[in-house]
Amino acid sequence: MDELRLSPESFQELLGKITPLIMQCVRDIDEGPTSFVQSLENSADSVEQAKQLAAAMKEERVPETGKAIADILDSLCNVAARGGVNSGSAGFCAYVPIGGLLHAVILEMVSLILNRVTPLFLLSPGMVQIESNVIAWMASVVGYDPVTSFGSFTSGGSMANFIGILAARRKYLREEQISQGAVMATSQTHSCIGKGLIMAGIPRSSLCLVECDEKLRMCPAALEKCIKAQRSSGHKPFLVVASGGTTNTGAVDDLRAISAICRCHDVWLHVDGVYGAAFNLTQRGRELLDGLEEADSIAIDLHKSFFLPTVTGLLLVRERFYLKNAFTHDVHAPFLPHVAAEEDNFMDMSPDLTRPCYGLRLWFPLKLCGIGKWRTALDDRLDWTAEFTDGLRKMSGIGVDLTTEPSLTILTFRYTPPVGSAATGDRGATQPDRQSEEHLAYLRQVNERLLVFINRRGNIFLSATTLPGSRYVIRVCVLNIRLTRERLMKGLTDISDGAKHIAEQL
Ligand SMILES: Cc1ncc(COP(=O)(O)O)c(C=O)c1O
Structure with missing residues (x-):
């Protein structure tokens, strides 16, 4: 039997060899890092890290002869996949998280065999x-x-x-x-x-x-x-x-x-x-x-x-x-x-x-x-979004404010260091002009730091966006199918710890 036309027995043998690696990948969805970079915002470190990984994966020549399957898949799962953000991981709440139903993964293999x-x-x-x-x-x-x-x-x-x-x-x-x-x-x-x-x-x-x-x-x-x-x-x-x-x-x-x-x-x-x-x-x-x-x-x-x-x-x-x-x-x-x-x-x-x-x-x-499981999963995420929003509202005293109310399961917030603290650059006498370009740039920098703090903790991974009025805000999308309520709520602690940590340093 030649190597391209795998016999059923050889196929089964290959399956046996890769099963441990598949299981490692499956466990990694819940237990692995949410990201291999702290944020995709404004980060020279992330770009450098990305370039190094791409260089490690670069292959100039088409392989003339085959290699062992374990080595090939190891470089896929343990090198190539260990860069950028882990968009399939359980804590991923950035952008619009993609799903990862494992049932669909199994089906995909059957479907490709039926071809x-x-x-x-x-x-x-x-x-x-x-x-x-x-x-x-x-x-x-x-x-x-x-x-x-x-x-x-x-x-x-x-x-x-x-x-x-x-x-x-x-x-x-x-x-x-x-x-x-x-x-x-x-x-x-x-x-x-x-x-x-x-x-x-x-x-x-x-x-x-x-x-x-x-x-x-x-x-x-x-x-x-x-x-x-x-x-x-x-x-x-x-x-x-x-x-x-x-x-x-x-x-x-x-x-x-x-x-x-x-x-x-x-x-x-x-x-x-x-x-x-x-x-x-x-x-x-x-x-x-x-x-x-x-x-x-x-x-x-x-x-x-x-x-x-x-x-x-x-x-x-x-x-x-x-x-x-x-x-x-x-x-x-x-x-x-x-x-x-x-x-x-x-x-x-x-x-x-x-x-x-x-x-x-x-x-x-x-x-x-059954479709009821999707209804329940989406309802859960609506509930968690509401609970997360309540938690954020309680942080207004430390300067963390909702910038948009949740709609479906997306909300945005921003940290504005309290007026009068050294943090605002204002020594207490006057309110800073919140629309000034300088103040907006300052808030952007503060929130970029907060985003890095949250993402580095690894419970949840968030992204940012800009709202009308050039307001740079942090954004949460509660959709991930592997996310749990407990994990999401840990993110609340990360936000409040981050805001306090930044305030101390300003
Ligand atoms: C509202 C909306 N429309 C369109 C798109 C583009 O979809 P896709 O990335 O699957 O092409 C997205 C992606 O996040 C989206 O959120």
């Missing part, structure tokens, strides 16, 4: 049906009619949003009208929307930023004004991108009001629910996301709030016709069988031709555990 492709119904009808089932299940989660809606799996949220943009563009703009199109979003819309517009051939100048309210949600009245102004200046408003949970602060736009405006003005409503749409499973989430089911399309990441490992996204459309319409073209492949149009041919609903059965990734954990 079935699903561009066409006839190639793998059972797999295509499984994927269609999962799409219908997710449609029902967001409140769509599972019969009249449909969806397309993607490599992640950016691609799901991109397909939403394509569907809208195809419905409303003829080729020669593309340069006249107008898209409405806000300053809080994820950057992948701007990228998606470029990929869809829509000029950057088509993007109009609608004003936000004090909770950083799109103002419906300002949206309506913007649509009317665009139309009267000869543009074709065709797409509104609303947020079902922004990355920055978790803000959820008023989807009910926005969808009414979109209906009235005949504009496509796409909701970026990449982080937040899954919360529609919970009562509290449903209240915030009220009106979600009115959207024409919704992007979801299954590797975020459905806890799958990297990466799987899903674009859902309320009316299935518009998904196929987004990809309709007249270039045919003579080598592919003709299949009745009413069947689900995923090649007609995605940029991919050869593709696995993406749906299996969620189908297996859902069949094993």
Whole structure:
């Protein structure tokens, strides 16, 4: 038996050899470090460390002969993976944590061994049906009619949003009208929307930023004004991108009001629910996301709030016709069988031709555990976010303040050393001008130090963001499936210890 065509016995032998290493990686998720750097903010040390690791992994020549599997995997797990941030680890609360359901990991191996492709119904009808089932299940989660809606799996949220943009563009703009199109979003819309517009051939100048309210949600009245102004200046408003949970602060736009405006003005409503749409499973989430089911399309990441490992996204459309319409073209492949149009041919609903059965990734954990477990996990994280917020509120006396109230499971806070202490650089007489550039830069520096302090403790790993008004704030996203309440609350102690420690040194 040659080395490429592994025999079943050799495969089993390999499995046996790597099982201890797999188990070490599994234990590391809970017990290993949250990060190998203290923060990704402004850190020359992190850059130097990253360069050294990359240099250690650099290989100039393609290997001519094979090496022992233990050595290869050791360099993967114990060298390559020991740099940067440990985004799959239990304490990771930065950015939007990715999931890591181990059930999905096991399934992935089985799926790759089955190695079935699903561009066409006839190639793998059972797999295509499984994927269609999962799409219908997710449609029902967001409140769509599972019969009249449909969806397309993607490599992640950016691609799901991109397909939403394509569907809208195809419905409303003829080729020669593309340069006249107008898209409405806000300053809080994820950057992948701007990228998606470029990929869809829509000029950057088509993007109009609608004003936000004090909770950083799109103002419906300002949206309506913007649509009317665009139309009267000869543009074709065709797409509104609303947020079902922004990355920055978790803000959820008023989807009910926005969808009414979109209906009235005949504009496509796409909701970026990449982080937040899954919360529609919970009562509290449903209240915030009220009106979600009115959207024409919704992007979801299954590797975020459905806890799958990297990466799987899903674009859902309320009316299935518009998904196929987004990809309709007249270039045919003579080598592919003709299949009745009413069947689900995923090649007609995605940029991919050869593709696995993406749906299996969620189908297996859902069949094993039942959707109630996701509802409970998301509800737990909503509870923990509320408890964490209460803990932060109690720190206002030491200068730690919430900068945005929690929305879904994201909150932001900032440390402002108390006025009158040496810490503010103010000796007690006057209040520092909180808007001055100098003071903002000072607060940024103080909060960068606090972030490093928290991350170095290793209980939770946080990131930062900048809110309007150039306010640098620390951000917490409570989503990780391996996170426990106890571990998160230890983070509260780290924050208060950090603030006190910094105050002493100022
Ligand atoms: C709200 C939102 N939209 C889109 C994206 C992009 O998703 P992905 O990274 O899966 O492409 C993210 C990523 O965090 C997000 O939070």
